[in-house]
Amino acid sequence: MMPLFRPREYYRPKDLREATWLLSSFGRKAKVIAGGTDLLVDKPSEVECLVDISNLNLGYIGKDGDGINIGAAATLDLIESSPILSSEPYRVVSEAVSMMATPTVRNMATIGGNICNASPAADLPLALMVLDSTVKIVGLSGSKILSIGDFFKDVNKTILGEDELLVEVHIPLSPKNSGAAFLKLRHHQTSIDLAIVNVATKLTCSDNFCEDARIALGAVAKTPIYAKKAERLLIGRRLDIELIQRAAEAASGVSKPIDDVRASAGYRRRMVAVLVKRALEVSARRCGIWQK
Amino acid sequence: MAKVKVSIGVNGKWHELAVEPYETLLNVLRNRLGLTGTKMGCGKGECGACTVNINGKAILSCLTLAAQVDGKEILTIEGLQRGAELHPLQEAFVKYSAVQCGYCTPGIIMAAKALLDRERNPSEEVVRKALSNNLCRCTGYDKPVKAILEAAKTVRGKK
Numbered sequence: 001m002m003p004l005f006r007p008r009e010y011y012r013p014k015d016l017r018e019a020t021w022l023l024s025s026f027g028r029k030a031k032v033i034a035g036g037t038d039l040l041v042d043k044p045s046e047v048e049c050l051v052d053i054s055n056l057n058l059g060y061i062g063k064d065g066d067g068i069n070i071g072a073a074a075t076l077d078l079i080e081s082s083p084i085l086s087s088e089p090y091r092v093v094s095e096a097v098s099m100m101a102t103p104t105v106r107n108m109a110t111i112g113g114n115i116c117n118a119s120p121a122a123d124l125p126l127a128l129m130v131l132d133s134t135v136k137i138v139g140l141s142g143s144k145i146l147s148i149g150d151f152f153k154d155v156n157k158t159i160l161g162e163d164e165l166l167v168e169v170h171i172p173l174s175p176k177n178s179g180a181a182f183l184k185l186r187h188h189q190t191s192i193d194l195a196i197v198n199v200a201t202k203l204t205c206s207d208n209f210c211e212d213a214r215i216a217l218g219a220v221a222k223t224p225i226y227a228k229k230a231e232r233l234l235i236g237r238r239l240d241i242e243l244i245q246r247a248a249e250a251a252s253g254v255s256k257p258i259d260d261v262r263a264s265a266g267y268r269r270r271m272v273a274v275l276v277k278r279a280l281e282v283s284a285r286r287c288g289i290w291q292k
Numbered sequence: 293m294a295k296v297k298v299s300i301g302v303n304g305k306w307h308e309l310a311v312e313p314y315e316t317l318l319n320v321l322r323n324r325l326g327l328t329g330t331k332m333g334c335g336k337g338e339c340g341a342c343t344v345n346i347n348g349k350a351i352l353s354c355l356t357l358a359a360q361v362d363g364k365e366i367l368t369i370e371g372l373q374r375g376a377e378l379h380p381l382q383e384a385f386v387k388y389s390a391v392q393c394g395y396c397t398p399g400i401i402m403a404a405k406a407l408l409d410r411e412r413n414p415s416e417e418v419v420r421k422a423l424s425n426n427l428c429r430c431t432g433y434d435k436p437v438k439a440i441l442e443a444a445k446t447v448r449g450k451k
Contacts (some may be wrong), residue, residue: 010296010313010359033360040316043338050313052360096430102425104403105337107349108356184345 005043012052013225016167020140022051032165034073037110039100056113058167060084068171072112076100076124079111088286089131089180089202090171096127096182096200100175112166115151118158119194121219125152126200127182129224130214131277133171139164149216152223162207174213178204179286181279185271187262196263198273199251201279203234205287210234213277215247220255220268227251230276238286248277298324298362303371305396311358318342321368324342325439329369329398333427340426343370350406352425366416367426369398370418380446381439382406388442397436412448416441 009026013019023030029048033039058071061082068084079085080097081176100106100114100123114124125148133148134245140163148169153159160166180202188191198214198218202212213234237243257268295310302325311320321327321344333341339374340396342354353366371381378386381401391397400423407414407422414422419440423433 005314007313009294010357012359014360033357034353036357036360037337037352040357050357050359054360102349103422104340104343104352104425107351 002145005040005045005047007047007050009049010052011049012055014055016053016056016138016165019051019053019056019165020163021113022049022137023165024140026051027188028161030162032116034113037105037109038113053112053165058169059110062162065250066170067173068153070111070169072115072166072168073110074112076109076111076114080106085159089174089178089283090128092127092162092180092182092200092202093124093171095182096124096198099123099184106225111169115148115169116160116166118125118152118154118156118223120155120222120224121162121195121198122142122196122224123182123184123195123218126198126218126222127180128169128171128227130180130200130202131171131174132214133169135166136170137164139168142166145170149224149226172215174202175204177206177287178202178212179283179288180214181286182283183279185275194262197257197268197275199272199275199279201276201283202280203219203239203283203291204288205239205284208239208289210237210239213247215251215280217272217276219256219262220272221258225254227254227276229254234280238291244277244280244284247275247280249277296359296362298358298429300358300361300363301365303368309358313357313359315358316354317344317356317358317361317366320358321353321366327368327370331395331398333399335396337425339396339404340399340423340425341396343402343426345402345406345409348406348409350403350422350425359377367402367405369401372401379405380443380450381408385436386437388435388439390420390431390439392428392430392443396426398426400426400436404436406441408444408447414441414444437439 014081026049031047033050058073062072085094094283114147182200184198186198200216213231233247255272259263259265331341333339337352337355344353
């Protein structure tokens with residue numbers, strides 16, 4: 001018989017100090033619970049202690065002079081409908097969220113949970129990556145901030161230490177002439193399914209001149225990745241269809257997909273080029289060039 | 293094993309319970325409170341048979357621990373009826389025969405209830421999207437969708 005999910009302790013810490021203390025004292029046997037939509041599907045049998053973070057007031061979305069701050073326990077439905085994330089290029093975040101799971105799951109699932117689950121096919125991290133987001137991590141010895149691109153270590157593994165908790169995502173302000181897009185390929189485009197390939201891109205352009213570019217790829221490596229080589233092709237050049245095509249092929253070249261139940265590696269690699277090309281075209285349009 | 297003390301409001305009535313840390317809200321509703329209208333389907337959040345409402349939102353009770361809902365108010369299918377009077381959603385489901393085996397029905401109605409609480413005049417597309425976490429393997433979705441659209445009209449008329 002399979003070992004059952006039978007945690008023996010349940011804590012609802014009142015502050016971050018208590019939360020990190022609990023996490024450090026139970027070590028690997030402790031698990032954070034927020035939305036529960038990953039944890040209670042996986043039901044890992046080694047968990048002995050649940051740390052419920054609902055009393056830590058991390059369910060917020062706010063804006064200040066430096067950018068947008070989203071608490072780790074903000075639910076996906078809150079993010080999807082937030083007016084703070086409705087303008088260009090930040091709406092790429094709500095665009096990605098609107099394609100995740102189902103409306104009912106989005107009422108429960110949280111941004112922190114989605115990031116910490118570290119699925120190679122996760123949607124939300126890609127949108128956050130192209131916006132150069134950072135994550136704030138709190139542990140026993142204090143807090144630190146790092147780039148979300150450096151947060152993922154391997155399939156379902158992050159750099160979080162045993163005593164550490166992801167508490168906030170920060171999205172810095174992008175130049176006004178920026179546009180971003182998220183695209184996701186799946187078997188049934190209208191229904192619940194994980195991505196075969198997902199991509200997010202962001203361009204900052206003046207006229208047709210590309211000042212900056214970000215390309216993030218999902219489901220084609222052990223973690224979400226940036227296609228740096230493809231970004232470098234675009235930055236400092238005049239954008240045209242041909243250059244976008246070359247960047248899309250370069251992105252395909254840096255992907256390292258596997259064969260699995262959803263698609264073959266070869267198909268994924270080719271689809272990276274298709275999706276990146278389309279996402280870059282949409283991004284260009286959204287930053288105000290190539291008006292239709 | 294430390295039990296967790298919780299206070300849960302269900303359909304307007306508060307219950308003080310000591311629950312296991314791993315016990316789901318679904319289990320509490322069905323096996324402790326005898327509210328068997330909420331169904332156990334897949335247990336993995338895919339089928340929606342366990343859908344209930346918390347703060348006006350559709351929530352999967354199979355993926356919610358009872359300990360997580362301490363202090364919260366839950367609405368289940370049993371809480372829709374007012375005495376002998378059915379809720380407009382229930383009336384419409386009867387009228388359209390939007391029920392076949394009935395197993396998915398409470399979940400569908402609770403997903404629809406959350407929708408009607410926030411949108412007075414949903415389009416058919418919006419209704420279908422709201423049901424995208426609810427699987428029906430016999431009746432299909434046409435009759436439930438028609439019933440929900442009619443119930444929306446009735447609710448609008450009442451306000």
